[in-house]
Amino acid sequence: MTTRDDCLRLDRDDPLARLRDHFIVPDGVIYLDGNSLGVLPRATSARVQQVVQEEWGRGLIRSWNTAGWIHLPQRIGDKIGALIGARPGETMVADATSVNLYKALSAALTVAAHGGRDLRGTKIVSERSNFPTDLYIADSIAQQHGMTLELIEADDLPGALDADVAVLMLTHVNYRTGRMHDMAAVTHAAHAAGALVVWDLAHSAGAVPVDLNGADADFAVGCGYKYLNGGPGAPAFVWAHPRHTARMDDAQLRQPLSGWLGHAAPFEFTPEYRPGSGISRFVCGTPPVISLAALEAGVDVFAAAGPLGGIAALRTKSIALTDLFIRLVEASPVAPQFTLVTPRDSSIRGSQASFAHAEAGYAIMQALIARGVIGDFRAPDLLRFGFTPLYTRHVDVFDAVRHLVEVMESGEWKDARFHARAAVT
Amino acid sequence: MTTRDDCLRLDRDDPLARLRDHFIVPDGVIYLDGNSLGVLPRATSARVQQVVQEEWGRGLIRSWNTAGWIHLPQRIGDKIGALIGARPGETMVADATSVNLYKALSAALTVAAHGGRDLRGTKIVSERSNFPTDLYIADSIAQQHGMTLELIEADDLPGALDADVAVLMLTHVNYRTGRMHDMAAVTHAAHAAGALVVWDLAHSAGAVPVDLNGADADFAVGCGYKYLNGGPGAPAFVWAHPRHTARMDDAQLRQPLSGWLGHAAPFEFTPEYRPGSGISRFVCGTPPVISLAALEAGVDVFAAAGPLGGIAALRTKSIALTDLFIRLVEASPVAPQFTLVTPRDSSIRGSQASFAHAEAGYAIMQALIARGVIGDFRAPDLLRFGFTPLYTRHVDVFDAVRHLVEVMESGEWKDARFHARAAVT
Numbered sequence: 001m002t003t004r005d006d007c008l009r010l011d012r013d014d015p016l017a018r019l020r021d022h023f024i025v026p027d028g029v030i031y032l033d034g035n036s037l038g039v040l041p042r043a044t045s046a047r048v049q050q051v052v053q054e055e056w057g058r059g060l061i062r063s064w065n066t067a068g069w070i071h072l073p074q075r076i077g078d079k080i081g082a083l084i085g086a087r088p089g090e091t092m093v094a095d096a097t098s099v100n101l102y103k104a105l106s107a108a109l110t111v112a113a114h115g116g117r118d119l120r121g122t123k124i125v126s127e128r129s130n131f132p133t134d135l136y137i138a139d140s141i142a143q144q145h146g147m148t149l150e151l152i153e154a155d156d157l158p159g160a161l162d163a164d165v166a167v168l169m170l171t172h173v174n175y176r177t178g179r180m181h182d183m184a185a186v187t188h189a190a191h192a193a194g195a196l197v198v199w200d201l202a203h204s205a206g207a208v209p210v211d212l213n214g215a216d217a218d219f220a221v222g223c224g225y226k227y228l229n230g231g232p233g234a235p236a237f238v239w240a241h242p243r244h245t246a247r248m249d250d251a252q253l254r255q256p257l258s259g260w261l262g263h264a265a266p267f268e269f270t271p272e273y274r275p276g277s278g279i280s281r282f283v284c285g286t287p288p289v290i291s292l293a294a295l296e297a298g299v300d301v302f303a304a305a306g307p308l309g310g311i312a313a314l315r316t317k318s319i320a321l322t323d324l325f326i327r328l329v330e331a332s333p334v335a336p337q338f339t340l341v342t343p344r345d346s347s348i349r350g351s352q353a354s355f356a357h358a359e360a361g362y363a364i365m366q367a368l369i370a371r372g373v374i375g376d377f378r379a380p381d382l383l384r385f386g387f388t389p390l391y392t393r394h395v396d397v398f399d400a401v402r403h404l405v406e407v408m409e410s411g412e413w414k415d416a417r418f419h420a421r422a423a424v425t
Numbered sequence: 426m427t428t429r430d431d432c433l434r435l436d437r438d439d440p441l442a443r444l445r446d447h448f449i450v451p452d453g454v455i456y457l458d459g460n461s462l463g464v465l466p467r468a469t470s471a472r473v474q475q476v477v478q479e480e481w482g483r484g485l486i487r488s489w490n491t492a493g494w495i496h497l498p499q500r501i502g503d504k505i506g507a508l509i510g511a512r513p514g515e516t517m518v519a520d521a522t523s524v525n526l527y528k529a530l531s532a533a534l535t536v537a538a539h540g541g542r543d544l545r546g547t548k549i550v551s552e553r554s555n556f557p558t559d560l561y562i563a564d565s566i567a568q569q570h571g572m573t574l575e576l577i578e579a580d581d582l583p584g585a586l587d588a589d590v591a592v593l594m595l596t597h598v599n600y601r602t603g604r605m606h607d608m609a610a611v612t613h614a615a616h617a618a619g620a621l622v623v624w625d626l627a628h629s630a631g632a633v634p635v636d637l638n639g640a641d642a643d644f645a646v647g648c649g650y651k652y653l654n655g656g657p658g659a660p661a662f663v664w665a666h667p668r669h670t671a672r673m674d675d676a677q678l679r680q681p682l683s684g685w686l687g688h689a690a691p692f693e694f695t696p697e698y699r700p701g702s703g704i705s706r707f708v709c710g711t712p713p714v715i716s717l718a719a720l721e722a723g724v725d726v727f728a729a730a731g732p733l734g735g736i737a738a739l740r741t742k743s744i745a746l747t748d749l750f751i752r753l754v755e756a757s758p759v760a761p762q763f764t765l766v767t768p769r770d771s772s773i774r775g776s777q778a779s780f781a782h783a784e785a786g787y788a789i790m791q792a793l794i795a796r797g798v799i800g801d802f803r804a805p806d807l808l809r810f811g812f813t814p815l816y817t818r819h820v821d822v823f824d825a826v827r828h829l830v831e832v833m834e835s836g837e838w839k840d841a842r843f844h845a846r847a848a849v850t
Contacts, residue, residue, distance in 0.1 A: 026483045033486045040482040048477055048715065049470065056657055057465035058451045061458045061799060064849035069657060071848075096710025098684030099524055128696055133685035133710065136698035140683045144569065151696060225711070232481055232494060232714035258565045259523030260558035267850045269804055271553055271576060273561035285521025285558065286650070289657035290473065291716045374486060379694055423496075424489035425692045 001331055002324060007394035015308055016317050016389060022301045023229075023391040030396045030403075032375045035175075035203055035352050035386030038229030044297040051293040063289075072292045073261075073283050079299045080228065080237050083311055084201060084220065085211030090239055093292060094283045095257075097202060097223045097236040098133045103255040103282050104219035104238055105141050105169060108196045110254065111218070111244050112166040120146035122166040125195075127154055131175045134200055138169055154179060158189035165195040172210065173203035173350030176378050178342040180208065180350050184215040191216070202226060205237070206302065207318065207351040207388070209311050212239060219244070227351070227388060230295030238282045245278045259284030301390060317389035319346040321397050325353050325385060328401040334408040341382065352386040354378070362425065366418035367407045373400045377425050426756055427749060432819035441733055441742050441814060447726045448654075448816040455821045455828075457800045460600075460628055460777050460811030463654030469722040476718040497717045498686075498708050504724045505653065505662050508736060509626060509645065510636030515664055518717060519708045520682075522627060522648045522661040523558045528680040528707050529644040529663055530566045530594060533621045535679065536643070536669050537591040545571035547591040550620070552579055556600045559625055563594055579604060583614035590620040597635065598628035598775030601803050603767040605633065605775050609640040616641070627651060630662070631727065632743065632776040632813070634736050637664060644669070652776070652813060655720030663707045670703045684709030726815060742814035744771040746822050750778050750810060753826040759833040766807065777811040779803070787850065791843035792832045798825045802850050 011017055023039045025031055031039055055067040064070050073092045081091035094100065105124070113119050124138050128151040135149065142149040152160045154174070161168065168190045173180045183199065190197045196218040204210050206227030212220055218241055224234030254275060260266045262281040264274045275281035305314060326340060338355040357364055358381055365377040375385040385400070407413050436442055448464045450456055456464055480492040489495050498518045506516035519525065530549070538544050549563050553576040560574065567574040577585045579599070586593065593615045598605045608624065615622045621643040629635050631652030637645055643666055649659030679700060685691045687706040689699045700706035730739060748771065754760060763780040782789055783806055790802040800810040810825070832838050 024482050026485070029485070031485060037481075037486045039485065040477065045474065045477050045482075048473060052465065052470050052473055052656070052719070056462075057449050057470075060451070060454070060456060060464065061462045061801065062794070063657070065847040069849075095520065095524060096684065096713075098710035099520060099682060102682055130696075131685075132688070132691070132694050132696060132698075135696050136683040136685060136688065139698060140679065140681045144681065231477070232488070233711045233717075234715075235713070236710070254565065256565045256569065257524060257527055258561040259521065260556075260561060263557070263561065266557075267804065267848075269557050271555075271557060271560050273557075273564060285523035285661070286658045288521075288660070288713060288716050290659075290719055291713050292658075294477070294715055369487070376486065379692065422490040423692075424494075 002328065002398070004395065004398050007398040010394040014317065016305070016313060017393070019301065019305055019308070020391045020393065022304060025391055028372045030373045030400050032373065032385040032387065032392070032400060034388030035226050035384070036376050037225055037232055038227060038298060038388065039391055041229050041297050041301055043300065044231065044294050047293050047297040048290060051290055069287065069289050072289065073287050074280070076292060076296045076299060077237055079296070080205060081239065083210070083302060084205050084239065085213050086239050087213065090242060090279055091237055092279045092282050093224070093235050093237045093295065094287070095236060097200070097221055098137055099257065100221040100236050100238040100282070101134060101137045101200065102141065103257050104198050104221050104240065105138060105167065107240065107244065107255040108167045108198050108219050109141065109145060111247065112196055114247070119166055121164070123148050123150045123164050124167045124169055125150045125152060125160055125165050126169045127152060127174070129174060129176055130171050131200070131202065134169060134171060154181070157186060161190055161193035161195060163194060165193060167198060168195050169198045171200040171202060173208065175203055176354060176382055178350045178352040178354055180348050183210065183217065187215045187217050203350050209315055217241060224295045224298070228295065229298030229301065231291065231298065234295045234298070235288055235291050238279065240279055240282070242278065255282060257284040261286060305390065314389040318351040318387055321387040321389060321392055321394065322346065322349065322351065322353050324394060325387065325397045325401065328398065329355065329404065332401060332405050334405050337408060351388065352384060354382045354384045356381045357383060360413055362421070363418040364407060364413045367413040367415070368403055370418070371403045371407065373403045379425065427753065427823070429820065429823050432823040435819040439742065441730070441738060442818070444726065444730055444733070445816045445818065447729060450816055453797045455798045455825050457798065457810040457812065457817070457825060459813030460651050461801050462650055462657055463652060463723060463813065464816055466654050466722050466726050468725065469656065469719050472718050472722040473715060476715055494712065494714050497714065498712050499705070501717060501721045501724060502662055504721070505630060506664065508635070508727055509630055509664065510638050511664050512638065515667060515704055516662055517704045517707050518649070518660050518662045518720065519712070520661060522625070522646055523562055524682065525646040525661050525663040525707070526559060526562045526625065527566065528682050529623050529646050529665065530563060530592065532665065532669065532680040533592045533623050533644050534566065534570060536672065537621055539672070544591055546589070548573050548575045548589050549592045549594055550575045550577060550585055550590050551594045552577060552599070554599060554601055555596050556625070556627065559594060559596060579606070582611060586615055586618035586620060588619060590618060592623060593620050594623040596625040596627060598633065600628055601779060601807055603775045603777040603779055605773050608635065608642065612640045612642050628775050634740055642666060649720045649723070653720065654723030654726060656716065656723065659720045660713055660716050663704070665704055665707070667703065680707060682709040686711060730815065739814045743776040743812055746812040746814060746817055746819065747771065747774065747776065747778050749819060750812065750822045750826065753823065754780065754829065757826060757830050759830050762833060776813065777809060779807045779809045781806045782808060785838055787846070788843040789832060789838045792838040792840070793828055795843070796828045796832065798828045804850065
């Protein structure tokens with residue numbers, strides 16, 4: 001079995017180890033929650049200060065031009081695009097993931113209806129265990145269009161893709177189980193059934209290789225504050241295949257959040273909306289400059305990873321870390337108390353491992369957090385551990401499992417203070 | 426006529442003058458564009474750093490609870506609410522103004538349809554010279570519901586309020602002319618005609634007294650980066666009268682951006698959307714914490730203004746500054762070249778003055794900006810000057826007019842460099 005010394009050796013020999021220097025991981029913390037909120041990059045603080053003090057403070061309104069603020073949604077969008085198989089100009093950073101999903105789903109339905117298809121009675125299909133916000137947004141849109149939202153299990157695919165499906169909306173990597181869809185195969189099956197596919201990359205972008213164009217995907221959205229390390233509530237991104245955005249030059253085809261910065265010429269201040277070209281019409285309101293600066297600092301770390309092998313190398317390390325964690329837990333004396341719900345097969349797994357504990361998942365996680373081992377809990381029973389290869393070491397994985405064993409063997413999770421539910425779990 | 430010494434004396438005797446110390450106005454700049462992007466408050470930089478370095482950097486995911494991140498949308502919403510006649514718990518900070526307008530207009534239509542009214546063929550009415558994003562969003566929603574968007578002139582009110590009007594959507598203070606509607610009277614007239622009213626407070630919140638409850642308004646949205654000094658692209662806010670949000674406890678009544686953080690219990694992660702109580706359902710995605718921190722620092726300056734008379738005292742000063750500017754321009758040798766488009770009557774005016782110059786408005790503004798007098802230009806012909814009483818001095822007004830006269834008399838605005846259009850005007 002792998003020893004702690006083995007892990008130290010693996011870290012010493014790891015060519016990606018130096019990427020950890022790009023982050024500020026607090027002393028005494030083993031952070032396995034980068035799938036919820038990424039760690040603070042070392043460059044972020046100065047970048048944000050520069051934007052606040054210099055660009056805003058001194059430049060004031062002039063900085064929309066002189067500091068290039070107006071270009072941030074596309075500039076950062078392109079940097080994210082490079083991580084997800086998008087070409088330059090195809091990705092925009094804007095708003096929150098939920099808002100972008102609303103735009104993308106709405107736009108997908110416009111495309112679906114383009115050939116004269118009557119959407120009433122057709123379906124949006126998604127996974128029952130998809131992240132709830134995706135389901136809430138999809139349900140809202142389905143109601144608007146007289147459609148139904150049908151929730152299935154991942155195993156029901158591709159069988160559930162009947163002729164009534166207008167849009168299939170999936171999160172590439174499931175937030176609970178970490179199970180990952182085969183994007184190209186699912187997209188192909190959906191297209192064969194006459195459906196479009198909207199992908200949520202919240203747990204994929206920056207974590208696993210994604211090739212939106214290679215998979216022939218239709219629309220995608222994703223999150224800036226998880227594996228992209230953009231900071232709490234960072235702006236999200238949205239992508240659409242050029243075959244759709246080109247088609248959408250027809251003014252009849254719109255996403256409904258037609259805000260002024262998605263206009264072809266916002267500073268003409270015309271009363272009629274004229275959508276910008278390509279993906280630019282998916283921008284809505286004024287870009288959140290300070291948040292964008294933080295996000296860009298997070299995304300820029302991936303540029304440093306490029307010469308070390310980029311996403312492919314990060315993926316290899318992520319699989320190694322996750323495999324190691326699963327192996328160590330299952331070889332530990334507490335193994336019988338936990339059930340792995342994440343696929344053992346790394347080819348269908350994101351960058352996390354989730355274990356179910358029927359009675360006390362919440363309290364066990366709280367006890368771990370009190371020890372500085374930070375994962376999270378997802379009701380009703382999941383302990384979720386994310387492995388961000390940018391800053392997680394093999395020895396962190398080893399120590400985290402040791403803490404888990406100690407928490408269980410000592411019974412310290414039974415302490416009442418670990419059972420009081422916080423507002424955010 | 427008022428002399429520069431008079432202005433210095435007015436500033437010396439101004440009890441609000443010390444509020445300028447809460448801001449960092451760059452040396453050599455006379456900033457008359459706080460109606461577009463407010464000046465950096467002195468406290469913002471440290472506040473943002475604290476959130477980035479301590480709350481995010483050290484607290485990481487735990488800060489959602491320990492630093493109260495989850496409460497920011499309501500906490501800051503309540504602080505803004507105090508400036509606009511909202512009671513605690515009625516206002517939320519979220520998303521961009523355009524996005525919030527989409528929610529508010531959609532919700533208003535749900536309310537309008539509640540009694541069984543068929544919305545098809547009915548109208549959303551707004552002003553032709555309303556800020557374009559408002560019109561784009563309203564048009565999008567009107568199309569969704571088989572309604573029409575009818576654009577009128579301000580003078581057409583209240584006559585345009587016929588029985589077919591479902592919603593009247595107005596910006597309280599016009600972004601071009603600075604003309605201000607009588608919120609209570611217009612709301613009353615709209616209600617009498619069977620219409621609901623959605624107010625955009627982008628140029629009102631923090632600039633003029635607003636009493637949403639006193640005016641019996643229905644819905645309101647507003648902007649964080651203008652008079653609230655929240656920073657470029659700061660999050661916006663949304664308000665709804667409790668008679669509507671109470672009614673909306675009926676799950677049939679929704680705003681369509683039903684994201685997870687508007688759910689009654691987001692961390693139960695249930696697949697079905699159950700809207701939160703009151704205004705909380707107008708939150709959609711994960712709150713943008715870093716931007717919210719900057720916004721809160723901006724809004725907190727108004728607390729310091731409270732003991733000095735608050736919004737009422739600020740309004741008195743704003744009127745004095747704007748009157749002074751108009752008077753000095755019109756008494757100057759260049760007066761014949763400019764036409765005032767802002768109401769002379771301060772009771773129907775916001776906190777700005779706009780002058781039209783038929784041929785060269787853009788170049789004149791560029792020449793002023795080159796001298797450090799920063800206003801902005803709105804196509805096709807408006808020079809727009811905003812007077813933020815928190816940090817603008819009487820002597821700034823005097824000097825700005827002197828620069829305007831010099832720019833015109835010297836002819837320096839004819840220089841080619843002032844005619845090249847920037848991306849953002």
